[in-house]
Amino acid sequence: MFSRAVRPAVRAGSAAVTRTAPPNAANFATLREIEGRLKSIKNIQKITNTMKIVASTRLTRAQKAMNESRAYGETSNAVFENAETKPLDEKKTLFVVASSDKGLCGGIHSSLSKATRRMIETTPNSDIVVLGEKAKAKLSSVAADKILLSFSNVCKDIPTFADAQAIADQISLLPAEYASIKIVYNKFVNAQTYEASTVEAYSEEAITESPNISAFEIDDEALASLREYALANNLFWAMAEGHACEISARRNAMENASNNAGDMINRFQILYNRQRQATITGELVEIITGATASEDM
Template identity: 65%
Template structure:
């Protein structure tokens, strides 16, 4: 009896829904298509979240190794630069300057390469006649369009693994084989400050003549024939330090970038899951209305 009593009310509600559809209401076909689309997007976002989480774990593992390499290379570089500091070596006026930009070939690490490119452009504004040696394809791609005339040498396949002193020494050998002689070689790289911050730093290396003209050069008992070897060794130490610390910054930035990407993917999954549930409920409600309407129409006939 209760069902018989409620049937007229259900019939009137069904007729009202059919005769006055809500604005933006989905037809059954459109509803099912929308559900399939939302389900496909959810699947894609979940796959992206798995990838970013995996890349975050990999970057965290590599960061520990990179930090150890950075500590070792920094000891080499600081000890080598201490010689020039104690000798009070200075850059001569109107010096020929070469800027070595320590970048890499890999991306997905936030704006770390863009910040290095911005610092390079700033240095070129201060010294427009300076030449560039670029380590890595990322900064090369960003600087080649507007500063191609300043690039005298570039290296690819940089940053694929932990940098070594052998790699830095090979780069220094190629730099010293350039036809132009430079009074000052600056190595520009990303300096590690904390797991979430970094800055751009420059290491100075000087020519043999600049070192000989230092105020305290007489305090060092170095044979003249050993001075070129000292300069090459200092540049190799500087490049090694720059590559190792830049690699640590890159791994830290990549871990942070993948962590943010995973969080964004999680938020998108929640939003699309709510949309999927609401759309599915709307489709079910529409099907129930059709069933009730059909039953009401069959009773009337």
């Protein structure tokens, strides 16, 4: 028979033999999991910070190109404003949606698609031309039968007038005659704000019927060239302004993502430190308990 002093040590030893895993095994697994999540979030933060820096450097060039294209577009449209040109009502309307192929820029493409859907509802007799895959994917679910043309790989970099002219040439080859061509684009308000807007590109017939067009002394042979130039010019304006909005929105989105990642890193770091301290405390308790039991043997 064992003495009373030995019995607690024997019971502790038998418990240590029969226990298959230490009580802090779950803590070690949790620490490894938290450490892995911390590493993943830090890697994501590095990516979003890099994308933010890249967008910030591109934003200056995009805003410069936007201001230049806006000056040309507003000057071109001043001719039609002074001529009091109005779109015709008895023919169809063509909506040209100036989007892009890239994401990670907030809800800039969603707001543009929603604005286009509202215009389609109020103008049933209409067709759609889409620039960019983002808007095409959203509009195909509600108005796939109205999409006549779609262009991909547009606005990857700062748009040029040659790009706008090539798109305008394809639009001019469409068989239908349209009362007006409304270009739907994101208007740059400031670095934090953008809104869906439209710019008008009138048909040749609408230009001819303008009340004050005779004041400009335009030859009839030049009206077709004027119409094509105005369409290409407005497309260039819309594409450049939409590109600046996209870069600005991507910069804001990456900045918000980086800030959110920083907050998550702080929370997980505190959780990791608390869990690690609890694990160390548990190990110390086991060591002290074992040492006390050994002294009692």
